[in-house]
Amino acid sequence: MASGILAAYRSLQDTVWDFKMTRIAFVLAIFFLIGCSTDAVQTGSIRLNFSLKSSQPTSDSLYPVYPNPFNRVIGDTAILIQFAIRDTGTANVLVQNAFGDLIANYYDSVVPAGIYLGTWYPEASDGSRLSNGIYYVTLQNGAFIDSRLVNIQENE
Amino acid sequence: MLSGKEQISSGILLAAVLLLCAWNVVYAQHPTPLSSPSEETATYLFASIGGFIPTSEGYRLNFSNRFLGLPIEISGGLMVPIGTNLFLPITVRYDRRVADFVTASEVDVTSIEPGIRYFFGDANLKEFRLFIEGELILADASMTGMYDVTGVDNTGQVIAEGTARTQHDYYNVGAGLDLGISYPLSATTALDASVHYAFFVASTIASGGLGDIGGVSIAAGYRLGF
Numbered sequence: 001m002a003s004g005i006l007a008a009y010r011s012l013q014d015t016v017w018d019f020k021m022t023r024i025a026f027v028l029a030i031f032f033l034i035g036c037s038t039d040a041v042q043t044g045s046i047r048l049n050f051s052l053k054s055s056q057p058t059s060d061s062l063y064p065v066y067p068n069p070f071n072r073v074i075g076d077t078a079i080l081i082q083f084a085i086r087d088t089g090t091a092n093v094l095v096q097n098a099f100g101d102l103i104a105n106y107y108d109s110v111v112p113a114g115i116y117l118g119t120w121y122p123e124a125s126d127g128s129r130l131s132n133g134i135y136y137v138t139l140q141n142g143a144f145i146d147s148r149l150v151n152i153q154e155n156e
Numbered sequence: 157m158l159s160g161k162e163q164i165s166s167g168i169l170l171a172a173v174l175l176l177c178a179w180n181v182v183y184a185q186h187p188t189p190l191s192s193p194s195e196e197t198a199t200y201l202f203a204s205i206g207g208f209i210p211t212s213e214g215y216r217l218n219f220s221n222r223f224l225g226l227p228i229e230i231s232g233g234l235m236v237p238i239g240t241n242l243f244l245p246i247t248v249r250y251d252r253r254v255a256d257f258v259t260a261s262e263v264d265v266t267s268i269e270p271g272i273r274y275f276f277g278d279a280n281l282k283e284f285r286l287f288i289e290g291e292l293i294l295a296d297a298s299m300t301g302m303y304d305v306t307g308v309d310n311t312g313q314v315i316a317e318g319t320a321r322t323q324h325d326y327y328n329v330g331a332g333l334d335l336g337i338s339y340p341l342s343a344t345t346a347l348d349a350s351v352h353y354a355f356f357v358a359s360t361i362a363s364g365g366l367g368d369i370g371g372v373s374i375a376a377g378y379r380l381g382f
Contacts, residue, residue: 063314064304064306064314064316065304065306066306066307066308066314067306067307068303068304068305068306069303069305069320069322080314082314096257097214098263098299098324098366099212099214099215099218099219099366099367100214100217100218100219100255100257101214131365132324133299133324133326134261134299134301134322134324136257136258136261138257138258147257147258147259148303148304149258149260149261149301149302149303149322150303151303151320151322
């Protein structure tokens with residue numbers, strides 16, 4: 001009799017344990033899904049345009065952007081990006097946020113040698129102004145890669 | 157070097173293995189109660205070292221953990237007993253991540269995590285014990301980097317006037333869940349291993365924030381009671 005009660009008690013205990021473990025696994029799964037759902041969603045980037053400024057660069061280069069820091073309160077409206085390609089080749093200019101998500105870009109597979117000038121308006125793809133913070137401009141030209149940090153102090 | 161998806165899969169697999177091990181240990185062992193009940197009534201100081209895998213793809217792929225040259229995060233805190241098997245821990249976690257896609261940029265995440273921890277079963281000397289913990293997380297992600305301060309000269313040419321360091325703080329709120337096992341070494345000391353999962357809901361990218369800087373941490377630590 002006593003052993004039967006003990007066996008039943010242990011069985012009940014096992015069931016309770018199973019229930020607890022199932023709940024733990026369920027809660028973990030829910031947490032994971034919630035976390036994934038709040039992940040960054042990239043909705044598209046803005047196309048940048050560049051024009052040839054000079055045709056005699058001596059090396060590949062991404063020049064410092066202007067103005068930096070950017071401050072709309074004192075009249076800044078756009079950021080000038082300038083780069084040089086010494087030999088004809090590809091040019092990929094990326095504007096990324098602090099986590100490296102793409103905000104704006106320029107890509108051309110055949111770019112003649114020269115110094116190029118472009119303008120970036122610090123806006124999102126929906127036209128809203130980007131928030132204050134850290135952004136990056138990167139030039140990729142074959143094996144050449146260089147980046148510049150853009151400090152947007154006031155854009156709101 | 158594991159890819160991001162492989163790292164996440166490994167983390168989940170490890171969590172599952174940890175869970176199964178703890179479950180098995182709880183079933184397989186015949187409990188031998190601690191000679192002293194202080195395991196349940198002591199206040200503990202704890203410290204741990206772990207690895208961190210962010211859930212955000214950009215954060216995961218473009219940044220790497222670097223603390224004193226090692227790919228680790230650190231945490232520590234205090235744990236106060238409030239009832240049978242129940243404790244109130246407050247954890248301070250620090251994670252330094254360096255940008256891989258640019259130079260001289262990093263993000264330092266410091267979080268304060270008040271929570272509640274529940275231990276399953278009785279405390280037995282040198283026997284594993286499962287615990288679960290939930291936390292509220294308040295975090296400051298401090299992003300720093302160097303940039304060229306620029307102006308224009310008399311001819312209208314853009315010139316670099318020098319370099320400056322910039323810092324932006326992104327405050328965030330989130331929640332965390334820990335699942336772990338504890339191994340009491342004595343009445344007032346123990347080794348803990350846990351899988352910590354955190355997610356953040358404030359500071360969204362749409363509002364100019366960093367988005368979800370949470371992820372999975374797998375950590376091991378030491379606990380000292382007094």
